[in-house]
Structures are given as C-alpha cells and as structure tokens.
Amino acid sequence: MSDADPKPIRDYRDTVFLPKTDFPMKAGLPQKEPGIAARWEAEKLYDQLRDARRGRPKFMYHDGPPYANGDMHIGHALNHTIKDMVCRTQNLLGKDAPYVPGWDCHGLPIEWKVEEQYRKAKRDKDSVPLLEFRAECRAYAQHWVDVQREQLKRLGVMADWDHPYLTMQPESEATIVAELLKFATSGQLYRGAKPVMWSPVEKTALAEAEVEYEDVVSTQIDVGFEIVESPIPELVGAYAVIWTTTPWTIPVNQALAYGPEVEYELLEIWLHVSDQGDGDLSLEQRRNPLMSSLDKRKVLVAKELKEAFRERLNKDLRDKSTQPVVELSTTLKFLGTVKGSDLAGTVARHPMHALGGFFAEPRPFLPGDFVTTDTGTGLVHMAPDHGEDDFELCKAYGITPKFAVEGDGKYREDWGWLGGQGSVINPKFNAPDGPICSDLREAGELLAASADYKHSYPHSWRSKAKVIFRCTPQWFVPMDKPLDHLPAISRAEQRWENEGGDTTIDEEAHAGSPSLRELALAEIERVKFIPEKGRNRIGSMVEGRPDWVLSRQRAWGVPITLFVNRQTGEYLVDEAVNARIVAAVKEHGIDAWTPETAHSFLGDDYDPAEWEPVTDILDVWFDSGTSHAYVLDSGRWPDLKWPADIYVEGSDQHRGWFQSSLLESCATRGRAPYDQILTHGFTMDAKGMKMSKSLGNTVDPIKVMETYGADIIRLWALSVDFTEDHRIGDEILKGVADQYRKLRNTFRYLLGALDGFDYDSEGVGYGDMPELERYVLARLAQLDATIRAAIDAYDFNEYVRALIEFCNEDLSAFYFDIRKDRLYCDDPDGIERRATRTVLDVLFQALVRYAAPVLVFTAEEVWGTRFPANEGKGRGSVHLLEMHPLPAEFANQALVAKYAALIALREQVTEAIEPLRREKIVRSGLEAEVTVPASAVPEGFSDADLAGLFITATVRRGDGDDVTVTRTSDSKCGRCWRLLPEVVDDGELCARCADVVGEIAA
Known part of the structure; x- marks a missing residue:
C-alpha cells in the first residue's frame, strides 16, 4: 500500500450496544389478540385477580344490563370499554373491584323478534301455547347473550363471564317478584285507568324510556263546537273553535278546556270572493259548497291566535275551492271580548251530535291551567282517554274515560262513530280527505284542515311506529304517596346525611314520610354525577314524571304475581301466599305463573272463584331496576356488596335504568342503590351525524377489530371526550392507530434498551444518578399524579392524553434521544449507563401498568416479552399488577x-x-x-x-x-x-x- 492510499476505516458496529428485543414493531393485533384472550380464559385470569385482591378495600361497580338482541355495535364497544376501564383502574390501585356482567333478557324487543319469525313462517302467535312461546323467547335471548359475551371477551373486557347475571335466570326472576310484592305489601302499588303511551302495532303500554321522538307531518284541523248554553247570552249559537293535530281523538271528545286568564274574542266570519275570470258566476258557484256555512258564522277564539286561525281558514278555502279562477278569503269581524274565567258554565255540543247517544251528551267548558296561546285557538278539546292533562282535568269534574280505542288502534266495534275502523295512527285515516275529516266537513263543523303540520312525535324505538296516549287499566307505582313503610330512623338518617349533619339525629325535626318523588330527588342531590349536568337531567325527569306504569300486555316477561278480588278490585296481601309464589318462581322461573297454575298459590284460605290472577307482565325497566337486589344484595356473588359505588351507562339511561333503579331502591330501601353515576354520550359518524343503517354510516366494531385490533377501539374509546357526543370514522381510526404505533415503539425501545438488565447487579440508587435521570423521574412523578387524579375523576381522556404525551414528548423526543449515545456507546459497567438503564426500568414498570387498562392485549404482550413465563422467570399477567406509590424523592418541582x-x-x-x-x-x-x-x-x-x-x-x-x-x-x-x-x-x-x-x- 502506497503512502497516497487512504487509511482503511474500521467498522465498529459490533462494539456498539444496540437495543435487542424480539418485540416486533408491527403489532399484528388482529392475529395476536384472540390467542391472548384464550390464554386468559384458560388460566382463569379474572379469578386470579379476585384472589389477589381479596381482603382489600372494595370498589363496587354494578353493570347495567345490555339487551340480548343482536350483535355488539360501536356504542356497546365504547360503553363496555369505559366500564372495563373503571374496574381495571380501581384494581390497579389495589382495590377489590369485581365486574359481574349482566343482560336484560325479557320484554318486547325479543318477543317482537320471535313474532317476526312466526310471521315469516305464517304462524299465529296467539295459537302457540304460552310456555312454548316463552321457551322460544328464552332460547332467542340466550343465543344473543352467548354471542355478545364472546364479542365482549374479544374486546378485552375482563369480567366474570362464567357467572353473569341474566334477568331471565330463575333466581333473578324470583327476586324481581319479591321486590314487586314489597311494593304491594307496603301499599305502593295500585291499579287504575290512566292514559299511558301505547303502541298499537305492538299492542302494549310503553315506558318513556322505550319511546323516541321523530319529526312527522300531521293533519291539523280546526273544528267548531256549537255553544248551546252560556252565562254570556251572546255566545249561544256561536262556535267554540278547537285546533288539534290528532283528528282521531275527536270521536272520543268529552269536554272543552279554556284558559282562565286567556282573553277570547267573539268574531264573525265574512267570506269574500274575488273574480279572476268569468264574472257571471254566482256566489254559490264561486265558493266551495261545503264552506257555505262559514259565511256570517260566529266563532270564539283566543285574541292572540285569531290571525293564525284566519290564515288557516283562507288556506283551506284556497285548497278546496271548486273554481280555480276564483279567490276566496275571510275577514273576522270583531263582536266582543270574553275573559276565560267568564266561560265557566258554558256548554257546547259535539260536532257529530246528530249520531245521538254519547255524541248527543253536552260538552262542558272546563278551566285548564295548561291552556296556552302558543298555538291553536286557545280552546282545547278534551279526550280523557288520550291525554294526561285531559284525563286529570276531566277526572276532577267527574268525567270518566270511555275506552273507545282498542289495543290495535281501532275504535270499538260498538262505537257510534267509525266503530271498528282505524288504525288511528294511519296518516290516511286522519288525512283531510279521510273518514274523520270527511264526516266533520259533511256535518259543517270542519272549518279548516291541512296535512302540513311538522312537529316532533313519539315513536316506539322497537317497531318505529307512532304511539298514542291511550287510557287502559294498568298497574302503577304512585310518585307522591308518602313512604310510610320505611323505618322512621332510616328516613331520618338518610335526610340527615343528605343535609350534611354531624352526629346527632333529631328524629322529631326530620319526622314525616317523604313521597317517592321527594326521596328520589333528595338522593339525586346526594349522588355524584360525572359529568355534573346529569344531575339536572335526571332531576327534571323525576320532578315531572307521572306515576310509574309497571304493567305490560305481553307474554315474555316477569308476571305481575298478584290476585285481585273479583268483587272489590283490591289485590291480595298475604305473606304466606307471597312466600309460595317467590319459592315457586325461584325453582321454575316465570313458568311457575300461568293462568292455569296461578290459583295453586292461594292455598286453602282463599276461594279461587273470588280471586283473579293478573295476566300482565312487568315493565322490563322494573326487571333491570331491581338488578341491584338480585346481584349486589343476594349473596349469589360473594365478592359483591350493596350499594354500588358507581353505575356507568349512556346518557339515555337517565330516563331508563338509572331512574328505574333509583325509584325501586328508594321505595324499598330508602336510598339510591349507587353513590356515583358516570354517563357517556353517543357515537356519531366522522361528520357528526347520527349513525343509521339506512344512511350506511355505521361503524362495525367487529370489523374494526378484524382490521386494526381491539386495542385500537379501546384507545379510541378512551381518547375521546366520551362525556359528550363523539365521532368515529376511517380517518379517525387511522389517527388512533398512529398514536398506538408511537406507544408501541416506546415499549419496544424500553424492551430493547433493558435487554439483560438486572436491578440487583446493575441498579443505581437515586442519590447516585445524574441530574437528567432525576429530572425524568420527577416528570414520571408528575405523570403518576395526573394518572391517579384522572382515575379518581374518571377522566380517561386526560389519562390517555397524559400517557401519550409523556411517551412522545418526554421520552421519545427528549430523554431517549439524548441517552442513545450513552446506552449504545458507554462502558456497560459505568455508573452513568447503569443509571440510565435503572431509570428505563422504573419507566417500564410504571408505563406498562398505566397502559394495561387501556391497551390490554399490548400491555400483556409487552410484559410477557420481558418476563416470559416459559423461561422460569415469569411474573404472571400484567393485569395482576398494582400501581404502587412512587418514592417521594422522585417528586422535585424545582428540577x-x-x-x-x-x-x-x-x-x-x-x-x-x-x-x-x-x-x-x-x-x-x-x-x-x-x-x-x-x-x-x-x-x-x-x-x-x-x-x-x-x-x-x-x-x-x-x-x-x-x-x-x-x-x-x-x-x-x-x-x-x-x-x-x-x-x-x-x-x-x-x-x-x-x-x-x-x-x-x-
């Protein structure tokens, strides 16, 4: 080699201490996760965790039962991820936080699906024996319980999957019956005929929580009721005008309501004709023959609404004119003013009075505080069968319902007008040219009609069909009756606790029994709500809700196990009879109660001929509302206790499970069954629109798991502000997957840098560490405090944000970047390199714990990579670990x-x-x-x-x-x-x- 040749440069790569790990950068979650989940199940990880935490302070989460009807959707995935996070983080803190999952199995959705199968097979449900039908419903529910259970396991939810609670388990059904009988025994139950929301399609009463509101376009009509008696002589012969968007209720009208403080005007209608063509047309030729009676007719309407009424008259004239070259219009001539309160004693007659019988009876004017001048005419027609205000006002004046509309929405066959016709929710039946409006117009009493009124209307959330208010005999729990059966000292203690007292209870000062409404509202003030706005939401609902309708007219559900005296209508209260019923249901389930077998519970003390068994079933919200009793308070799960620390569900459950649980527990135990309520919003598509199969914008969590993995869904669910409505879509999921990759690479770097690290031989004490290492530990202490505060506040969005930010900014972009040189090139025995590896070990131990409740599969993979069980140094599952407090010396704000x-x-x-x-x-x-x-x-x-x-x-x-x-x-x-x-x-x-x-x- 000549002197001019360059000196060869040696390759020193074999002397550099590069990270070494088998942990792959590519996650492959869809392939790995099922195997990890199977191992957890085989090793009974949930049972291991219960054993590890036994004897520790309890944290009691109670699971709200999802409905056993269909595959898991993205809302379920978010819901159960949050629930799992609640329990996992409490277990991480070292508490004993069991998770017993449950399912709601009774009720109309399942019955409806079984009936759909019957309809496809051209079978009549009513011809199927009751027990056979129940068996098919039970099998249908069990199928979906099994399907959803496997899907939730795949999501990584750690729960007692081998021992869930089902509302259809005989033990559950027996407790539901026992809780119902507590209401009956204490007098907190009555049978009455009141208007309730009714589905003519499903032929049953519905609870408010089973109803959703959608915009519809209805027919609006103005109808004249001729005044035949009045203390104001000028009103006799005039027509009281009512406005309604439910024409089908006119055949059941029994009275008119006025506002005592409303100012009314007596007006005369003048009909005007404007030629636009042939001037030889006569007046009768120029106007609609059916409207001829309008001219010079006297009407009574609210002063504030007369112009809106005139506009509807004019529109109707234009729509119905037989001569398109003629324009018809009206003028309302003022005749006088009438104050609402002066209408007392006024009587009108029904537009169809000529039919005689019911329709010929007088229609009194009644004072209604609910009458406003927002819309309509200021006069409201009263059909006590079909409205809450109508019912209460008419009841006060001795006017009773007529039960004219049957369960299928048709009028009774013997009803004097339109008997046997309907269905009343059919738009064609109510249309301006439908039978009701046609008959009213022919009678000369339909002043205006148009099918153009857009408004919100209740629908059954199952069948999506419109519901009606229908008066039927139902079983109710009174909201305003004093709870005299609760022990006085219990009530005093509860009130004292709510009011923040010290140690002494003044029973006399706290004497008197609150009503169910009052006690529930007091408990709402006591309970912690996350977010806080939930308090006002459920509070306003309880404050204004009517009595709780418990009965349903279906077959698949827990029966109302009561006997009613055929003569008096009173239900039987007998402890021995009740005990026999509960014991039989516990052994045989709801099949123990049928019309054929029910009388066997009466024993020898009662004559079956005098006592009729109730055939209705319970509202499913009562089923799930009593779950605290048969899950937390039954002893079936020894790890559980009553009451719950927290309930977690979507915000819609303020009117559902949260509320039914609150009312049931307050009525039987004097307090709420929970101390905290955590609610989440709804999952929208990427554009913020509600998901709908018809719009094709749904996101299937099962497909997401097949594409990305369950950990990506979990990371998404816990990254969003789930207390509000939130979004998901392909681009959002790609962003979440990118965040996941960064977290994964953080762990991959730690694993590689810690290859072969042993603290006993290599670890460095805090006092011997360089300042940069001590700074990183100070930042870790801050992260630890943030994580703990987020757990306490259930602020999982902040939990995940802080974790990701620390890994990306404090570690990857700063500490890892700076210390690569030391790790790769320093003497392995040098104290500075050992100090760095010691800190990395501390970081690993902390971060894998923080990540475990979120990335349940990845954290297990990370832990198993460093501590593989097959090498004899396995340390069990990462999910058995606790988050121990960091050393106090780590916290250094000055640094x-x-x-x-x-x-x-x-x-x-x-x-x-x-x-x-x-x-x-x-x-x-x-x-x-x-x-x-x-x-x-x-x-x-x-x-x-x-x-x-x-x-x-x-x-x-x-x-x-x-x-x-x-x-x-x-x-x-x-x-x-x-x-x-x-x-x-x-x-x-x-x-x-x-x-x-x-x-x-x-």
Missing part, C-alpha cells in the same frame, strides 16, 4: 422548572439548526457548533452538558440574544459518530470509545 427552561432553549437550538440541515451544510446536530445566549442557560450546566443535551458538537455561551449555528471542523469518531477535538481524523476513536473497545478486545 422540573429548571429543565423546562432548558427544554425551551433546546427547541430554539433545534430550530436554528434546521435551515443548515435543509441546505445540507450539516447532516445532523452532531456537526453543529452552537452559540446560545448566556442569559438563557439555567445555572448548573457546563458547555459539555449542553452539547450532550442538545446533541450538538459543541455549545458556547454568547452575549447576544440569538442562537447561532456553524458547521464544526472537528473530526468524527468512528464508533459513536460524535465530532470532537480529540479525534484527529474521521474514523479514529474518541477517548471514551477507545477505552470501551479496548475492554471488549481484552
């Missing part, structure tokens, strides 16, 4: 503040280097010589420290205010690639690397 200033300066240096890197003057910061303002450097850092922290060749302090950068002229070490004055030529070794390579060679 955090000091490094915050340094990091700000580091960012300025990075920005200053970037232009030179883009222009290829330097390839990286290692080739940069940097001058920084001396005033910006915190105390305690040498220039060499700064160069290491900024990852530059050198750092000098200057007098100016700017950061300046030039390219260094130093040569590059062939092993660590740092450019240093001590390196003579590129490729030579710096002193540190020379020593390490020498030791390796030796």
Whole structure:
C-alpha cells in the first residue's frame, strides 16, 4: 500500500450496544389478540385477580344490563370499554373491584323478534301455547347473550363471564317478584285507568324510556263546537273553535278546556270572493259548497291566535275551492271580548251530535291551567282517554274515560262513530280527505284542515311506529304517596346525611314520610354525577314524571304475581301466599305463573272463584331496576356488596335504568342503590351525524377489530371526550392507530434498551444518578399524579392524553434521544449507563401498568416479552399488577422548572439548526457548533452538558440574544459518530470509545 492510499476505516458496529428485543414493531393485533384472550380464559385470569385482591378495600361497580338482541355495535364497544376501564383502574390501585356482567333478557324487543319469525313462517302467535312461546323467547335471548359475551371477551373486557347475571335466570326472576310484592305489601302499588303511551302495532303500554321522538307531518284541523248554553247570552249559537293535530281523538271528545286568564274574542266570519275570470258566476258557484256555512258564522277564539286561525281558514278555502279562477278569503269581524274565567258554565255540543247517544251528551267548558296561546285557538278539546292533562282535568269534574280505542288502534266495534275502523295512527285515516275529516266537513263543523303540520312525535324505538296516549287499566307505582313503610330512623338518617349533619339525629325535626318523588330527588342531590349536568337531567325527569306504569300486555316477561278480588278490585296481601309464589318462581322461573297454575298459590284460605290472577307482565325497566337486589344484595356473588359505588351507562339511561333503579331502591330501601353515576354520550359518524343503517354510516366494531385490533377501539374509546357526543370514522381510526404505533415503539425501545438488565447487579440508587435521570423521574412523578387524579375523576381522556404525551414528548423526543449515545456507546459497567438503564426500568414498570387498562392485549404482550413465563422467570399477567406509590424523592418541582427552561432553549437550538440541515451544510446536530445566549442557560450546566443535551458538537455561551449555528471542523469518531477535538481524523476513536473497545478486545 502506497503512502497516497487512504487509511482503511474500521467498522465498529459490533462494539456498539444496540437495543435487542424480539418485540416486533408491527403489532399484528388482529392475529395476536384472540390467542391472548384464550390464554386468559384458560388460566382463569379474572379469578386470579379476585384472589389477589381479596381482603382489600372494595370498589363496587354494578353493570347495567345490555339487551340480548343482536350483535355488539360501536356504542356497546365504547360503553363496555369505559366500564372495563373503571374496574381495571380501581384494581390497579389495589382495590377489590369485581365486574359481574349482566343482560336484560325479557320484554318486547325479543318477543317482537320471535313474532317476526312466526310471521315469516305464517304462524299465529296467539295459537302457540304460552310456555312454548316463552321457551322460544328464552332460547332467542340466550343465543344473543352467548354471542355478545364472546364479542365482549374479544374486546378485552375482563369480567366474570362464567357467572353473569341474566334477568331471565330463575333466581333473578324470583327476586324481581319479591321486590314487586314489597311494593304491594307496603301499599305502593295500585291499579287504575290512566292514559299511558301505547303502541298499537305492538299492542302494549310503553315506558318513556322505550319511546323516541321523530319529526312527522300531521293533519291539523280546526273544528267548531256549537255553544248551546252560556252565562254570556251572546255566545249561544256561536262556535267554540278547537285546533288539534290528532283528528282521531275527536270521536272520543268529552269536554272543552279554556284558559282562565286567556282573553277570547267573539268574531264573525265574512267570506269574500274575488273574480279572476268569468264574472257571471254566482256566489254559490264561486265558493266551495261545503264552506257555505262559514259565511256570517260566529266563532270564539283566543285574541292572540285569531290571525293564525284566519290564515288557516283562507288556506283551506284556497285548497278546496271548486273554481280555480276564483279567490276566496275571510275577514273576522270583531263582536266582543270574553275573559276565560267568564266561560265557566258554558256548554257546547259535539260536532257529530246528530249520531245521538254519547255524541248527543253536552260538552262542558272546563278551566285548564295548561291552556296556552302558543298555538291553536286557545280552546282545547278534551279526550280523557288520550291525554294526561285531559284525563286529570276531566277526572276532577267527574268525567270518566270511555275506552273507545282498542289495543290495535281501532275504535270499538260498538262505537257510534267509525266503530271498528282505524288504525288511528294511519296518516290516511286522519288525512283531510279521510273518514274523520270527511264526516266533520259533511256535518259543517270542519272549518279548516291541512296535512302540513311538522312537529316532533313519539315513536316506539322497537317497531318505529307512532304511539298514542291511550287510557287502559294498568298497574302503577304512585310518585307522591308518602313512604310510610320505611323505618322512621332510616328516613331520618338518610335526610340527615343528605343535609350534611354531624352526629346527632333529631328524629322529631326530620319526622314525616317523604313521597317517592321527594326521596328520589333528595338522593339525586346526594349522588355524584360525572359529568355534573346529569344531575339536572335526571332531576327534571323525576320532578315531572307521572306515576310509574309497571304493567305490560305481553307474554315474555316477569308476571305481575298478584290476585285481585273479583268483587272489590283490591289485590291480595298475604305473606304466606307471597312466600309460595317467590319459592315457586325461584325453582321454575316465570313458568311457575300461568293462568292455569296461578290459583295453586292461594292455598286453602282463599276461594279461587273470588280471586283473579293478573295476566300482565312487568315493565322490563322494573326487571333491570331491581338488578341491584338480585346481584349486589343476594349473596349469589360473594365478592359483591350493596350499594354500588358507581353505575356507568349512556346518557339515555337517565330516563331508563338509572331512574328505574333509583325509584325501586328508594321505595324499598330508602336510598339510591349507587353513590356515583358516570354517563357517556353517543357515537356519531366522522361528520357528526347520527349513525343509521339506512344512511350506511355505521361503524362495525367487529370489523374494526378484524382490521386494526381491539386495542385500537379501546384507545379510541378512551381518547375521546366520551362525556359528550363523539365521532368515529376511517380517518379517525387511522389517527388512533398512529398514536398506538408511537406507544408501541416506546415499549419496544424500553424492551430493547433493558435487554439483560438486572436491578440487583446493575441498579443505581437515586442519590447516585445524574441530574437528567432525576429530572425524568420527577416528570414520571408528575405523570403518576395526573394518572391517579384522572382515575379518581374518571377522566380517561386526560389519562390517555397524559400517557401519550409523556411517551412522545418526554421520552421519545427528549430523554431517549439524548441517552442513545450513552446506552449504545458507554462502558456497560459505568455508573452513568447503569443509571440510565435503572431509570428505563422504573419507566417500564410504571408505563406498562398505566397502559394495561387501556391497551390490554399490548400491555400483556409487552410484559410477557420481558418476563416470559416459559423461561422460569415469569411474573404472571400484567393485569395482576398494582400501581404502587412512587418514592417521594422522585417528586422535585424545582428540577422540573429548571429543565423546562432548558427544554425551551433546546427547541430554539433545534430550530436554528434546521435551515443548515435543509441546505445540507450539516447532516445532523452532531456537526453543529452552537452559540446560545448566556442569559438563557439555567445555572448548573457546563458547555459539555449542553452539547450532550442538545446533541450538538459543541455549545458556547454568547452575549447576544440569538442562537447561532456553524458547521464544526472537528473530526468524527468512528464508533459513536460524535465530532470532537480529540479525534484527529474521521474514523479514529474518541477517548471514551477507545477505552470501551479496548475492554471488549481484552
């Protein structure tokens, strides 16, 4: 080799301590997760956790039962991820937080699905024996319980899947019956005929929680009721005008309501004709024959609504004119003013009075505080069968319902007008040219009609069909009857607790029994709501709700196990009879109660001929509302206790499960069955629109798991602000997957850097660590405090945000970047490198715990990679670990503040280097010589420290205010690639690397 030949540069890569791990960068979650879940199930991980936490402080979560009807949807996935997170984080804190899952199995949705199968097979449900039908419903529910259970396991939810609670289990049904009989025994139950929401399609009463509201376009009509008696003589012969959007209720009208404070006007209608063509047309030819009676007719309407009424008259005239070349209009001539209260004693007659019988009876004017002048005419027609206000007002004046509309929505066959016709919810039946309006128009009493009124209307959330208010005999729980059966001392204690008393209970001062409404409202004030707005939501619902309708007219559900005296109508209260009923249901389930077998419970003390068994079933909200009794308070699950610390569901459950549980527990136990309520919003599509199969914008969580993995769904669910409505879509999921990759790479780096680390031989104590290591531990202490506060507040969005931010910014972009040189190139036995690895071990132990409740599969993979069970050093599942408090010495706010200033300066240096890197003057910061303002450097850092922290060749302090950068002229070490004055030529070794390579060679 000649002197001119370049000296060969040795490759030192085999001397560098690069990270080493089998943990792959590519996650492959869809393939790995099912195997991990199967291992958990085989190893009975949930049971292991219960054993590990036994004897610890209890945290009691009670699961709200999802309906066993169909596959898991994205709302279920979010819901159960949050529930799982609640329990996992409490277990992580070292508490005993069991999770017993449950399902709602009775009720109309399942019955409806079985009936659909019958209809497809052309079978008549009514011809199927009751027990056979129940068996098919039970099988249908069990099928979907099994399907959903497997889907939730796949989502990574850790629960007692082998022992869930089902509302259709005989033990559950027996407790439901026992709770019902508590209401009956205490007198908190009555049978009455009141208007309830009724589905003519499903032929049953519905609870408010089973109803959803949608916009519809209805027929609006103005109808005249001729006044035949009045203390105001001028009104006799005039027509009281009512306005309604439910024409089908006119055949059941029994009275008219006025507002006592409303000002009414007596008006005369004048009909005007304007020629637009042939002037030879006569008046009778020019106007609609059916409207001829309008001319000079006297009407009574509210002063504030007369113009709106006139506009409807004119529209109807235009729509119905037989001569298109003629324009018809009206003028309302003022005749006088009448105050509402002066209408007392006025009587009108029904528009169809000529039919005789019911329709010929007088229609009295009644004062109604609910009458307003917002819409209509200021006069309201009263049909006590079909409205709450109507019912209560008519009841006060001795007017009773007529039960004219049958369960299928048709009028009774014997009804005098339109008997046997309907259905009343059919738009054609109510249309301006339908039978009701046609008959009214022919009678000369339909003043205006148009099918153009858009408004919100209740629908059954199952059948999607419109519902009606229909008066039927039902079983009710009174909201305003005093709860005299609750022990006085219990009531006093509860009130005292609610009012924040000290240690003494003044029973006399707290005497008197609250009503169910009052007690429920007091409990709502006591319970903690997350978010807080839930308190007002459920409070307003309870404050204004009517009596609780318990009965349903179906077959698949827990029967109302009562006997009613055929003569008096009173129900039987007998402890022995009740005990026999409960025991039979516990053994045989709801099949113990049928019309054929029910009388067997009466025993010898009662004559079956005198007692009729009730055939109705219970509202399914009563089933689930009593779940606290048969899950927490039954002893079936020894790990559970009553009451629950928290209930977790969607915000719609303020009118559903939260409320039914509250009312049931208050009525039987004097307090709510929970101390906290956590609610989440609804999942919308990426554009913020409600998901709908018809719109094709649904997101299937099962497909998402097949594409991305369950951990991605979990990370999404816990990253969004789930207390509000939130979004999901392909781009959102891609963003979540990117965040996941960054977290995964953090763990991959830790695993590689900790290869072979053993604390006993390599660990460094806190006092011997460099300052940067102590700073990172201080930041970890801050993260730990944030995580704990987020757990306490159930702020999982903040939990995940803090975790991701720490991994990305504090570790990947800062600490890992700075310490790569030390990890790769320092002497393995040197205290500084050992200190770095010690900190990485602390970080690993903390971060894997923080991540475990969120990324349940990935955290298990990470833990198993470092501590594989098959190598004899396995430490069990990551999900058995606890989050122990960090050493107090880690917390160092002064150090955090000091490094915050340094990091700000580091960012300025990075920005200053970037232009030179883009222009290829330097390839990286290692080739940069940097001058920084001396005033910006915190105390305690040498220039060499700064160069290491900024990852530059050198750092000098200057007098100016700017950061300046030039390219260094130093040569590059062939092993660590740092450019240093001590390196003579590129490729030579710096002193540190020379020593390490020498030791390796030796």
